[in-house]
Amino acid sequence: MLKKHPFLGSVIFTFIAPAFVAGVMPFILLSYLRVATFHFPGRIFMASLLLITGLMIYIACVNSFIKKGKGTPSPTAPPTQLVVSGLYRYSRNPMYVGIISIIIGEGLWFAEASVLIWAALFLMGVHAWILNYEEPKLRSCFGSSYHDYCQRVRRWV
Numbered sequence: 001m002l003k004k005h006p007f008l009g010s011v012i013f014t015f016i017a018p019a020f021v022a023g024v025m026p027f028i029l030l031s032y033l034r035v036a037t038f039h040f041p042g043r044i045f046m047a048s049l050l051l052i053t054g055l056m057i058y059i060a061c062v063n064s065f066i067k068k069g070k071g072t073p074s075p076t077a078p079p080t081q082l083v084v085s086g087l088y089r090y091s092r093n094p095m096y097v098g099i100i101s102i103i104i105g106e107g108l109w110f111a112e113a114s115v116l117i118w119a120a121l122f123l124m125g126v127h128a129w130i131l132n133y134e135e136p137k138l139r140s141c142f143g144s145s146y147h148d149y150c151q152r153v154r155r156w157v
Contacts, residue, residue, distance in 0.1 A: 006065070006066040006070065006071055006072050006077070007066055009072040009074060009077050010062045010065065010066060010072045010073060010074070012074075013072055013073050013074035014058075014062070014073075017073075017074075018058065018099050021099060021103070021122055022054075022099050022102045022103050022106070025103075025118055025122075026103060026106045026107070026110075026115045026118065029112065029114040029115050029118055030110055030112055030114075030115065033114045034112060034114060035112065035113040035114040035117065036112075036113040036114075037111045037112055037113070038111050038113065039111055043108050043109075043111060044108075044109065046105075046108055047105045047106070047107075047108035047109035048105070048109070049105070050101045050102070050104050050105030050108065051101075051102055051105035051106065051109065053098075053101055054097075054098045054099065054100070054101030054102035054103075054104075054105060055098070055102060056098075057087060057094055057095070057097060057098030057101065058095060058098035058099060058102070060086060060087055060094075061073070061086070061087060061088075061094050061095035061098060062095070063086075064083050064085065064086040064087070064088060065079050065083060068081060068083045068085055068086070069081045069082070069083040073095060075133075078141075082138070082141075082142045082145055082146060082149065084149050084153070088153070089153065090153065090154075090157070091153065091154060091155070091156060091157055092149070092150065092153050092154065092155050092156075093126075093130060093155060093156060096123075096126050096130075097156065097157060099122075100119055100122065100123055100126075103115065103118060103119040103122060104116060104119045107119060130155070135150075
């Protein structure tokens with residue numbers, strides 16, 4: 001079903017994975033595991049900027065996956081075309097950059113260190129996922145075109 005209807009599949013995936021890591025986990029941390037709060041001038045402005053930018057990045061990436069890649073962000077219905085345009089011209093993983101920006105923005109908005117720690121842990125887990133699953137999978141699916149893409153575009157920013 002996800003493959004036949006990439007928009008619907010992307011929405012479903014978003015409510016399962018990114019909404020969990022960028023919504024449910026920060027909520028749990030804010031509710032049950034307050035570590036340390038902090039305040040500094042411009043914190044809300046910086047948080048707002050990160051939240052809005054992260055959301056816009058995520059939406060742009062999903063749009064690229066649907067329109068250019070003919071698939072979804074879900075590993076169960078991945079794009080059939082290698083997406084190298086849009087934000088993917090600047091980063092091989094802009095969707096993760098967007099999600100991490102959202103989590104950091106939440107940590108700043110609520111001035112809670114536990115959410116920032118979660119962002120760091122999530123980044124480490126995503127990096128391991130990319131190295132051990134995504135990149136080998138993309139190499140096997142797209143061969144030399146993915147190799148060439150990796151030579152031109154950085155993994156992160």
